[in-house]
Amino acid sequence: MSRTLIRGATLVDGTRGDLLLDDGRIAEIGSVTDAAGATVIDADGLLALPGLVDLHTHLREPGFEQSETVLTGSRAAAAGGYTAVFPMANTSPVADTAGVVEQELRLGEDAGYVTVQPIGAVTVGLAGERLAELGAMAASRAKVRVFSDDGLCVWDPLLMRRALEYVKAFDGVIAQHAQEPRLTEGAQMNEGALSGELGLRGWPAVAEEAIIARDALLAEHVGSRLHVCHLSTAGSVEVVRWAKARGIRITAEVTPHHLLLTDDLVASYDARYKVNPPLRTAEDVEALRDALADGTIDIVATDHAPHPAESKECEWDAAANGMVGLESALSVVHEAMVETGRFGWADVARVMSAAPASIGSLAGHGHALEAGAPAELALYDPEVRAEFGVGSLAGRSRNSPYLGSTLPGRVVATFHRGVPTVLDGQVRPADEVAGGARG
Amino acid sequence: MRHLLSTRDLGREQAIELLDIAEDMAAVQQREVRKLPTLRGRTVVNLFFEDSTRTRVSFEAAAKRLSADVITFSAKGSSVSKGESLKDTAQTLQAIGADAVVVRHQASGAPQTLATSGWIDAGVVNAGDGTHEHPTQALLDAFTMRRRLHGDASRGRGLDGARVVIVGDVLHSRVARSNVWLLDALGAEVTLVAPPTLLPVDVSAWPARVGYDLDAAIDSGPDAVMMLRVQAERMHAAFFPNSREYSRTWGLDDARFARLPRTTMVMHPGPMNRGFEIAASAADSAQSTVLEQVANGVSVRMAALYLLLSGEREEAA
Numbered sequence: 001m002s003r004t005l006i007r008g009a010t011l012v013d014g015t016r017g018d019l020l021l022d023d024g025r026i027a028e029i030g031s032v033t034d035a036a037g038a039t040v041i042d043a044d045g046l047l048a049l050p051g052l053v054d055l056h057t058h059l060r061e062p063g064f065e066q067s068e069t070v071l072t073g074s075r076a077a078a079a080g081g082y083t084a085v086f087p088m089a090n091t092s093p094v095a096d097t098a099g100v101v102e103q104e105l106r107l108g109e110d111a112g113y114v115t116v117q118p119i120g121a122v123t124v125g126l127a128g129e130r131l132a133e134l135g136a137m138a139a140s141r142a143k144v145r146v147f148s149d150d151g152l153c154v155w156d157p158l159l160m161r162r163a164l165e166y167v168k169a170f171d172g173v174i175a176q177h178a179q180e181p182r183l184t185e186g187a188q189m190n191e192g193a194l195s196g197e198l199g200l201r202g203w204p205a206v207a208e209e210a211i212i213a214r215d216a217l218l219a220e221h222v223g224s225r226l227h228v229c230h231l232s233t234a235g236s237v238e239v240v241r242w243a244k245a246r247g248i249r250i251t252a253e254v255t256p257h258h259l260l261l262t263d264d265l266v267a268s269y270d271a272r273y274k275v276n277p278p279l280r281t282a283e284d285v286e287a288l289r290d291a292l293a294d295g296t297i298d299i300v301a302t303d304h305a306p307h308p309a310e311s312k313e314c315e316w317d318a319a320a321n322g323m324v325g326l327e328s329a330l331s332v333v334h335e336a337m338v339e340t341g342r343f344g345w346a347d348v349a350r351v352m353s354a355a356p357a358s359i360g361s362l363a364g365h366g367h368a369l370e371a372g373a374p375a376e377l378a379l380y381d382p383e384v385r386a387e388f389g390v391g392s393l394a395g396r397s398r399n400s401p402y403l404g405s406t407l408p409g410r411v412v413a414t415f416h417r418g419v420p421t422v423l424d425g426q427v428r429p430a431d432e433v434a435g436g437a438r439g
Numbered sequence: 440m441r442h443l444l445s446t447r448d449l450g451r452e453q454a455i456e457l458l459d460i461a462e463d464m465a466a467v468q469q470r471e472v473r474k475l476p477t478l479r480g481r482t483v484v485n486l487f488f489e490d491s492t493r494t495r496v497s498f499e500a501a502a503k504r505l506s507a508d509v510i511t512f513s514a515k516g517s518s519v520s521k522g523e524s525l526k527d528t529a530q531t532l533q534a535i536g537a538d539a540v541v542v543r544h545q546a547s548g549a550p551q552t553l554a555t556s557g558w559i560d561a562g563v564v565n566a567g568d569g570t571h572e573h574p575t576q577a578l579l580d581a582f583t584m585r586r587r588l589h590g591d592a593s594r595g596r597g598l599d600g601a602r603v604v605i606v607g608d609v610l611h612s613r614v615a616r617s618n619v620w621l622l623d624a625l626g627a628e629v630t631l632v633a634p635p636t637l638l639p640v641d642v643s644a645w646p647a648r649v650g651y652d653l654d655a656a657i658d659s660g661p662d663a664v665m666m667l668r669v670q671a672e673r674m675h676a677a678f679f680p681n682s683r684e685y686s687r688t689w690g691l692d693d694a695r696f697a698r699l700p701r702t703t704m705v706m707h708p709g710p711m712n713r714g715f716e717i718a719a720s721a722a723d724s725a726q727s728t729v730l731e732q733v734a735n736g737v738s739v740r741m742a743a744l745y746l747l748l749s750g751e752r753e754e755a756a
Contacts, residue, residue: 188547196639197447199547199571199613204640268555269548313526313556317546317569 002419005035009043009379011369012345019048021375024418029371041423043379046412050349051083051376053356053365054326055146055175055253056229056301059085059116061107062100063092068306068396070104071430073326074113076304076395078421078433080326081378081411083114084357084365085304089121090151096121096132098140105142112434113421117362120144122154122163122174129156131163138170145361148175150229151276153211155181160215164224171361173251175227176215178236179277183207188317190263190278198267200316203278205233212236216243216250227359228252230303232277234287241296251359253301254288256325256332261285261401271312271319272401275305285336292351293342299356302329306397324400327393330380331407338382339408345382375418381410394427440746442554442563445572446621451597454624458582459594460742461735467504468738478507481748484537484561485511486528488544493709494566494576497733498541501740507748510535525549529558537561539747547571547613562747564740570611576708577617579739581625583728584663586735587704599626604656605647606689607667607716608678610637614708615667619647632656634689636678653688657695663704666691666717686715696721704728 006019018032054077060068068076070087077085087104089095095104101118108116120137124130126149137144147167154160154176163174184207189195191202212228216239219226228240231252243250257275262282265273273279291297305322312319325332333352337343349368357366367373388402414422421433440453449457467475483502485495495511502509514528525544532540539562542550547569554563567573584601585593603622609615609631622629623646630648631638642649650656657664669685679685686692691705696718699705705717705727713719722729 191640193639193641193644196610196642197616197644199569199616202640269551271552310524310526313524315525315544315546315549315552318525 003035003038004415004418004420005032005038005040006043006048006379007040009046009048011048012349019369019377021415021418024375026369026371026373026375029369041413045383046379046381047345048369049081049345049378049380050353050367050369051365051378051414051416052081052330052352053084053360053362054082054302054304055086055299055356055360056150056303057085057087057326058090058305058322059087059104060306061091062103066308070107070116071111072396073304073306074108074111074116075427076324076326076393078113078414078416079394079411079427080328081330081380081414082326083376083414083416084117084362085114086117086119086146086360088148088150089119090126094121094125095119096124098133098136098142101137101142101144102140110434111430112416112419114416115362115365117360118142118144119146119148119175122147122149123159126152128152128154128159131159131166134163134166134172135169138172145170145172146175146227147172148177148229150175150177153177153179153181157214157218161218161222164219164226165222168224173225173227173359175229176211177229178208178211178215180207180211187278189266190280192263192281194263194266200266205235205280208233208277209235209239212239216248219250220246220248225249230255230258230277230301231288231297232258232280232284234284237287237291237296241291244296251298252296253299254292254297255303256300256329256336257323257401258288259285259292259300259336260332269316271314271316272323272399274316274319274321275323276321289336289340289342292337299351299359300329300333301356302326306395307399308397312399322399324393324395324397326395328388328400328402328407330411331388331409332402334382334409335407375415377415378411379413381412382408384408384410386410443574443743443747444550444554444563444565446574446577446617446624447572449574449621449624451624454578454581454621455595455597457578457739457742457746458585460745461578461582461738462594464741464745465735465738474504474506476506477745478502478505478748481507481538482536483507483509483539483541483744484532484535485509486514486532486540486542487512488514488549489567491543491567493733494543497736498566498740500737501744504737505741505744507744525553526556526558529553529556532561533559539564539744541566543567545569564743564747567613569613571613572617573613574617575736575740575743576614577621578743579732579736580618580665580706580708581621582735582739583706583732584704587728588662597625598622601627601663602630602659602661603627603663603665604630604632604661605665605667606632606653606656606691608637608669608673609633609667610639611670611673612667618665619645623647630656630661632689634679634685637673653695657698660700661703663706664691664699665706668708668710668712669716682715690715691717691721693718693720696724699726701726706732709733
C-alpha cells in the first residue's frame with residue numbers, strides 16, 4: 001500500500017500541517033518528521049478538504065452508457081474532489097432490486113476512483129405504483145439506505161407515506177424529487193415573466209413547494225426521515241425552515257447550478273441551460289445561498305446528469321434536462337458561497353462532505369482530517385481563477401453550463417482510500433487506480 | 440438584416456423601413472407582370488415542421504414574385520425522438536445551398552437555435568415558433584392597420600396613438616406576442632383581453648394593458664380589434680368551462696360587433712372559428728381586414744426576404 005506525505009497543506013481551520021497517508025488512513029497530521037518511503041507532495045498554498053460526497057449523481061450505467069458509465073462518472077467525480085457518490089436509480093433496468101444495486105456497487109469497486117453507494121428506487125420501475133423491494137436492497141451487499149425515484153416525484157400521497165414508514169425498519173431515508181406532475185406537464189422553464197415572453201411552458205415554484213410541504217407533514221405524522229432533492233425556490237426554503245422549526249426530520253439539498261445560474265440564461269434557447277428543476281430567478285438564488293449559509297439547506301449535491309451531444313444540440317423543447325456538475329461543483333460553491341463571504345472552508349467541508357455522508361449513512365467518508373481517519377481527501381488550489389473548458393471535464397459527456405466561463409479554484413489532487421485518483425490536476429489512469437485500490 | 444427571428448428586437452426605424460419596402464412590393468402587385476428579378480438565382484427554403492398551408496403558400500408566393508428558387512421542405516413531426524434532428528435538417532439545407540430558410544416549428548426558439556447554432560449560413564426567417572413569435576404576421580397586421588389609417592400617406596409613418604385590442608388565447612399565441620412588441624415599437628397602445636387562464640402568469644413587463652372585460656374594451660371604441668384563434672385542444676384542457684361560455688364572454692358576437700364604431704378594424708390572423716371567437720357578421724363586414732391581411736402578407740414577406748437576401752449581404756461581399 002502506498003505511503004504519501006502531503007507537505008504543508010492548509011487545513012479548513014486555517015492552520016498548516018503535513019498529512020501522512022498510510023494504508024488507507026491518515027497516519028499522522030501536523031508536523032510529520034518520519035516519512036520514510038513516502039511519496040512527497042508539496043501542498044504549499046493548497047487547501048486540504050475531506051473527500052467530497054455527492055448524494056445525488058447520475059452515472060447512467062446500466063442502460064445509458066453512451067452518456068456515462070460508472071467508470072467515467074467515477075473519473076468525473078475524482079476530478080471534482082469527490083471520494084464518494086450516490087448514483088440515482090433511474091438506470092435501465094431501474095435500480096429497484098438487490099441485483100441491480102449490487103451490480104452498481106461492484107462496478108464502482110472495480111473502477112476504484114470513488115465509493116459508489118447506490119440509491120434504490122422507491123417504486124418498481126419508477127412507475128409510482130407499488131413499492132420496490134426496499135428491504136432486499138437495504139439487506140444486500142450494497143446496503144442501500146437512500147431511496148429515491150429521482151427524475152420523477154413519488155406523487156401518490158399514500159405510497160409516499162408507506163415508503164417513509166417502511167424504511168424506518170433500517171433507518172433509511174426517502175429522497176424526494178419534489179415536482180407536482182399535473183402542475184408541470186410539458187414544463188420547460190421557470191414560470192415567470194420570462195417564460196411568458198419566450199413562449200416556453202412554465203414550471204411554477206408552487207409545484208415544488210406544495211410537494212415539500214405535503215411530504216414534511218407526512219414525515220412528521222409517521223416520524224420518518226425525509227430528504228428533499230435539489231430544492232430550487234425561495235418558497236421551498238421557507239417551507240423547509242418551517243418544518244425544521246417544528247422538529248420534523250427533514251434535510252434538504254441544493255445543486256451548485258441553482259446557487260449560481262438564473263433563468264435569464266434561457267433567453268438564448270441554448271439547451272445547455274435546460275435542467276429540472278429549472279433555473280430560477282436571482283431572488284431564488286439569493287434565498288438558496290442564505291438558506292445554505294444558515295443551515296436550512298443541509299448539503300450541496302450535484303445532480304450530475306450527463307447527456308450525449310445530440311440531446312442538447314436541438315430545439316429547446318426536444319432537449320434533455322440536466323447538466324454535468326461533478327467537475328465544477330467545488331468551484332461553483334467557492335464562487336457562490338465563499339467569495340460572497342457566506343462560507344468559510346469548514347462550512348464547505350460540512351455541506352459537501354460530512355453532512356451528505358451522514359444523511360446517506362455512509363461509513364468511511366465525511367470525516368474531519370485527523371489522525372486515524374480514512375484517507376479520503378482532496379487538495380484544492382483556491383487562488384487560481386481560470387476558464388472552465390472541455391479539458392476540465394473528465395466524464396463522458398460535455399453538457400456543462402460553465403464551458404467558456406471563468407471559475408475560481410482547481411482540484412489539484414484527490415485521494416480515495418489513500419490512493420491518488422487525481423494528481424497535478426490530472427485524473428490518474430484507470431489501471432493504476434484500480435490496481436492501487438485492490439492492493 | 441441578417442435574420443428575422445422576432446419583433447422583440449426590431450426597432451421602430453427598422454420596422455418602418457420594412458413596412459415601406461412592403462409598400463413598394465404591394466405596388467408591384469398592382470402591375471400586370473407581378474414579378475421582380477431581384478432574387479434571381481437565390482434559393483429560399485420553406486422548412487415547415489408544422490402544417491400551415493396559409494403561411495407556407497404566402498412565403499412561396501413572396502419568394503417566387505422576387506424570382507427566387509423555392510424549395511419546400513415539409514418535416515412535420517421531426518425531432519430528435521421522432522426522426523431527423525433539426526441539426527441534420529439544417530446541415531442538409533446548407534449542403535443544398537439555401538440562401539434563406541423560412542422556418543415554422545412547433546418548438547419556441549427553434550428558429551433562433553437554427554440561426555445561432557452555426558449549422559447553416561443562410562438567413563433565417565421565423566414563420567412561427569411554438570408559442571413564442573410570428574414576426575411576419577405582426578408586420579402584415581401593422582401594414583394592414585397603417586394602410587387603413589393612413590392610406591397612400593402611409594410611408595414613413597408608425598401607428599402612433601392607434602388603440603388596438605387583442606382578444607383571446609394570449610398564453611399560447613405567438614401572434615399576440617409579436618404584435619405586442621411591434622405595435623409598441625410603432626407607438627400604438629395595446630390592450631389584451633383574455634380569460635385569466637389564457638394569459639401568461641406575469642405580463643407586468645409587457646407594454647400593454649391587460650383586462651378580462653371585452654365589453655369595456657369594445658365600448659372604449661378602439662381603432663382595431665384583433666381576435667385570436669382559439670385552438671380546439673384548449674377546449675378540453677380546463678382553460679375555460681366550455682366553448683359556449685367562452686364565446687359568450689370573449690367572442691366578437693353580433694351584439695358586440697354592432698356596438699363597435701364603424702371605423703374600427705376587425706382583424707383575425709386566420710384561420711377563423713366562425714361563430715366561436717368571431718361572428719360571421721363581423722368577419723364578413725366592410726370593417727373586416729381578414730382578406731387584406733392575407734394579401735398584405737405576401738408584400739410584407741417579399742420585403743422581409745428582400746431585406747435578408749439583398750443589400751447588406753451584397754455590400755459585405
